Amino acid sequence: MTPSDFASLLTRFSAAATAGDGKAFAACFTEDGLYDDYIYGPHRGRAAIADMLENLFHRDAAQYDWQFFDPVCNGDLAYARSLSRFVSRIPQFQGREVVIDGISRFDLKDGLIAEYHESVNGGVAQFQLGVPPERMSKVMAKWARNFRDRPDVEAYAAAVRARYNRAP
DSSP states (O other): OOHHHHHHHHHHHHHHHHHTOHHHHHTTEEEEEEEEETTTEEEESHHHHHHIIIIIIHHHEEEEEEEEEEEEEETTEEEEEEEEEEEEOSGGGTTOEEEEEEEEEEEEETTEEEEEEEEEOHHHHHHHHTOOHHHHHHHHHHHHHHHHTSHHHHHHHHHHHHHHHSOO
């Protein structure tokens, strides 16, 4: 995919996400595409991706906007920085405005997104919502366990441990 093609795909992707248009959002993905959300987890396939956007995210977030900046594309791999803003619909956090930044990785195939992964500081979002510290701690612990349980993360950590355990 060319950088220009990726920029166009990113424009469609963010416009559909902002509008809450699950069908248009899911159309940015391959049939078996994966959207791995840091809050709602992984969703595979267009139907699951559309459902996540419409019935989870937009259920919880009003006045949503998601914009991308500095897109970089090298064939089938692309990255972009983002800012997003929403107002919470979650009853205990109703009406609180949240603004977050993130970095997104797009694994591309045939002009569409095969896999989407994001890195977002969820603690920043939780603080803006007013999540109590004890609850934030539990959520962060769960995220940390999920992160450390990933095969790619464990393989990386094991390789570094092995390198440091060797004699110089």
